[in-house]
Amino acid sequence: MKVDLGDLNAFVAVARAGGFREGARASGSSASFLSEAVRRLEAALGVRLFNRTTRSVVPTEAGKGLLERLGPALTEVESALDVVNGFRDRPAGSLRLNVPVSAARLVLPAIVPPFLEAYPDIRLEVITEESFVDVLAAGCDAGIRYDERLEQDMIAIPIGPRIQRFATAASPVYLDRHGRPQHPSELLGHACLLGRFASGALTTPWEFERDGEVVRVEPSGPLIVRVGGATDLTVDAAISGTGIICVFEDWLRPHFDSGALEPILEPWWQRFSGPFLYYPGRRLVPAPLRAFIDFVKASAKQA
Template sequence: MKADLSDLNAFVAVARAKGFRDGARAGGGSASGLSEAVRRLEAQLGVRLLNRTTRSVAVTEAGQRLLDRLGPALLEVETALDVVNSFRDRPAGTLRLNVPVSASRLILPTIVPPFLAAYPEIRLEVVAEESFVDVLAAGCDAGIRYDERLEQDMIAVPIGPRVQRFAAAAATAYLDRAGRPAHPRDLLGHACLLGRFASGALTTPWEFERDGEVVRVDPAGPLIVSVGGAIDLAVEAAIAGSGIISLFEGWLRPHLDSGALEPVLETWWQSFPGPFLYYPGRRLVPAPLRAFLDFIKAGHRA
């Protein structure tokens, strides 16, 4: 059975976006065109791939199985077609990156604008999320992760600062009211603002280190936010005096510099290695990704 490649691409776009409008927005087509393509594919296959309501689109079991196989396959097709890019004066095409929200906030802003200026024929698509996905299955060319999250068969290239720190901070008004912790264990008596990963796990224990001594504490507090999209809410709550927050130093630095937040236990802030851009080593590197790698290796690491 042969299916039209454009219809398969339409199905993948809608399934990943969980909607025809968002799929069209991501792919540059029209919602009606995607809808017709998916209907045509379902009619040809004789099976429903998507459950549609007036408000949402959900992938059926058959659709999910097809999506799991199509993602990597279509990426290989793109890679094969990308071979002709080597005959162009300038690389062109789409580069898809899967990154944590922290990287989209702290690493990419100083890299993306000059990269797009240097390669105007490349379209960059960035998916920021906290769940750890198979970049190929997700239809992405590469991702950004920290060392402990890298898979064994991936090629990793340093990106961003090579040393980062976790910082703890609170509003001066809160510390004047509740007292300033002198030791990490003092946090157990404070209101702490926490995060929750998509897996359901909390962003605890908080870890501190000084002179070789590592201290882990499990604080509690009045606010728990989802890691990624709601972290700014926790930052604003800390600024408003709701409690102590622990986060990437780079995320809190503007508020520390402005005085909106005051450092807490600064001599205990723990350092950790910076992130890596990673991609599968078992396939040809698409021209847009090769251009991005060369750009990073040339020193544009943030």
């Protein structure tokens, strides 16, 4: 059976993007080109790979099976071809990172602009996702996560701040009206703004620690948002006086500085280790990723 590698790449682009137009935007080609490539592939294989309607393009069972095996295989092919990149004066190519929204907001802004200035031939794509994913299966080269969510076969290097804290805060107007909690247990009598992970679990209990004492509380309140993309809505609600928020300290720092939010229970804020850049240890490291790793390590030494 003779199958064109370009047609396989087209299939993967459409499957990952969820449509021909979306795949075209992601791959830099046209929707008609991808559609024709998929038709050729289906004809060569003798099976339908997508169920197409006017509103959606969804892989069939055969398509899902092919994508599951093909995605990592094509990544390995790209990695093998990337060996040639090592003979260039400057690394070139694409680098895809899978990161949580918090990393895209709090970690990458200090790294990405100088990295792209140092490596103008590298095209960086950042995909935000809160759940832990297989970076190869997702078509990514590396990801950023916290150590408790790293798998054993991953190589991990520190990226960004090494110590972070969760901060609790509310607007001065809210605190003037409802009082300022002096102990975490008092949060049970307040309106608290909560998050929900993609898994469906709430971001509770809220955990606090002081002088070796750990306190966990299960607050409730009028607003629940999806962790990551909707966190700014929670921040805006807190600023407006809706209730008390608990999120990364660095996320709230600008609002502390402006006075829009007031820190509460700061002696109880729990510290935790910062995030890691992780990538599979069982494959060759593509030149763009190697450049990014070296840049992150050099930046950490200079900090």
